[in-house]
Amino acid sequence: MPPSNFTRNPIKKKSLSVTLISLLKSRLCKFLLPLFLFVVIIAFHSSNPSFIARKLQNPDWQCSAIGENLGFLPPGEKYLWFAPHSGFSNQVSELKNALLMAGILNRTLIVPPVLNHHAVALGSCPKFRVENPVDLRFAVWESIVQMIHSRRYISIADIVDLSSLKSSSSVRMIDFRVFAQLWCGIDVKLACTGSLCCGISTGRSSWSSFEQCGSLLSGLGKDVVDCVYGVDEDCRTTVWTYQNNVEETLDSFQPSKELQAKKKFSYVRKKKDVYKALGPGSKAASATVLSFGSLFSAPYKGSELYIDIHAAPRDGRIQSLLGQIQFLPFTQEIVRAGKSYAANTIKSPFLCTQLRLLDGQFKNHWKVTFAALQEKIQMLKNDSNSRRDGIHIFVMTDLPPANWTGTYLGDLTNDVKSYKLYSLHEEDELVVQTGKKVLTAEHGIRSGFLPKMHDTPRRDNDCSSETRPDILLYIEEAICSCASLGFVGTAGSTIAENIELMIKNNVCFNSNE
Structure with a gap:
């Protein structure tokens, strides 16, 4: 299956081109263009390392902060x-x-x-x-x-x-x-x-x-x-x-x-x-x-x-x-989220496969990856113990399920008697709540030196951020470490290497978590 069948069509840029051409033809452009070029030049120089370096040639600078x-x-x-x-x-x-x-x-x-x-x-x-x-x-x-x-x-x-x-x-x-x-x-x-x-x-x-x-x-x-x-x-x-x-x-x-x-x-x-x-x-x-x-x-x-x-x-x-x-595990909130998904959503022994388009190695090894996945699935099909309630597969991918039609993943999804596929998404409640827990825990701040600036920690409304951290990938890796039927990763991928390291160190089944 070629990569073109596994990815979205490129975004069309026609409307942007038409807008730019119209602007260039307008009279207003004649006045705005010089100003625009001036701003671009200033912005370039102000962010250029050699330009910034000249600001440091100041005898009043002291390193003692x-x-x-x-x-x-x-x-x-x-x-x-x-x-x-x-x-x-x-x-x-x-x-x-x-x-x-x-x-x-x-x-x-x-x-x-x-x-x-x-x-x-x-x-x-x-x-x-x-x-x-x-x-x-x-x-x-x-x-x-x-x-x-x-x-x-x-x-x-x-x-x-x-x-x-x-x-x-x-x-x-x-x-x-x-x-x-x-x-x-x-x-x-x-x-x-x-x-x-x-x-x-x-x-x-x-x-x-x-x-x-x-x-x-x-x-x-x-x-x-x-x-x-x-x-x-x-x-x-x-x-x-x-x-x-x-x-x-x-x-x-x-x-x-x-x-x-x-x-x-x-x-x-x-x-x-x-x-x-x-x-x-x-x-x-x-x-x-x-x-x-x-x-x-x-x-x-x-x-x-x-x-x-x-x-x-x-x-x-x-x-x-x-x-x-040699091995640095994820923080406990992420590990627990992976375990929870495996135990409460999948609820059965499962296979994990890593098919991420943004992984730089996938475009080089997609044929080998899919061949390994098909071989693994065929082996599980031949195992009577794996066929009783179908083969459960967690798919670690950045391709939305709506785009699986016409792909190997789509074929597996349509065969509801033989397979049950799972995937996780940014908007899923488990991801959202885990993100909040990660931010609240403040492991980063606690990881090192803390000054005694205040007797008790303070929190003001203008300080704390309400952002949602991008942690989907880490939870997916934690889920894959619980895949008792095996893991099929992309050859050469550092993500796959980390999952295999987690499996080797028995992270999912560690009683401490």
Whole structure:
């Protein structure tokens, strides 16, 4: 079945074109066009990192933030920031690496929000075509600011359970909102969803704008001494290691001569010990904030794209941390929602299949995925125990059921005697109520350092956000972890890998949840 039968028709743009042509022909356009171009030019320059950087060349700038001066932040604390990007599963992978780096370098990790799917893209490490770290960090900052102003902020620690790391003191953490409020002096009440966050909000900003703080954290303020050190090394030049005695040696994966000639570059990938390069005694060590770009890594052609740290036999604390971050479960509200759907809606052993159009791997592997699904269903049909009340199948998809007609899913749906299909949607009550519970729990704020700014948490009507978080995907993954008849995922998908990891760790049937 070709992808065209599985997707909607493109949106027609004829009406938009007609409108634009009419506007261009109008007399009013002659007067508005120069003004429009002026606004576009100003907007471009005001959001351009190099333009913003010039604002930081100010001798009055000091890194000692008002929050630290007031004693709200631990004196002398050092922090680690990074630029999450791409889809949620990639962001979780980066989070794991960030926790590892923070542990090795003895820094407090600034825990970021979940960015919208592909709001910021890295590019391709294997093709040596990636955004440079400065631009990537600034793009992430702008995306976060947009999320705050639109009240769509949700911490990745609201979704991924980091409580075991906090309780074990393996690595220190601080929620981005707490850090931005106390270190930057920026009021983040629009990003709050509960009393703890609102209690930190001061209702005022000590720095002139989000723009200045974002520029500084992006590593643009090179002249602000001992404040922020921007890590410029990325996957084109560096593979970070730890305690493997291969300092400054060539990595096994290098760009081919053909690629170098075609793209006209001369990158050389070297292995570097992250502790020696960025730890005590290095130029980066004195900086209050160490700011990475992407921390995404994956195996590739016998090497790793960016981070090659899988063991630390001479460092028991880091070796333990490596074990802890291998699997990070969802927070309890999401796990419980998945269990509830499996027990109270499906009510029978079921098969789960992942057919998400927005998954970048689906378009490359849809034939293999459907072949595996058909093979699995045929195997279940041959099992008499599975045929008694039909085969129950939970379909993890972003294609609405109304569009299943004429597809394999439509065929399964029409055969009501043999199959019963289930799917979950944003407007379903389980999703809505779980979203409210996730926001109320404030796991993100609780995941790290909290200042004693108030004796009791406060909540004002203008602070707490009533936004509905986008958590459908996470609940679907939790449901699939309960699929006792098996799981059929998309080959190469990080979503499928996470579900398989949840199944391996017996998340659904864990008595603690």
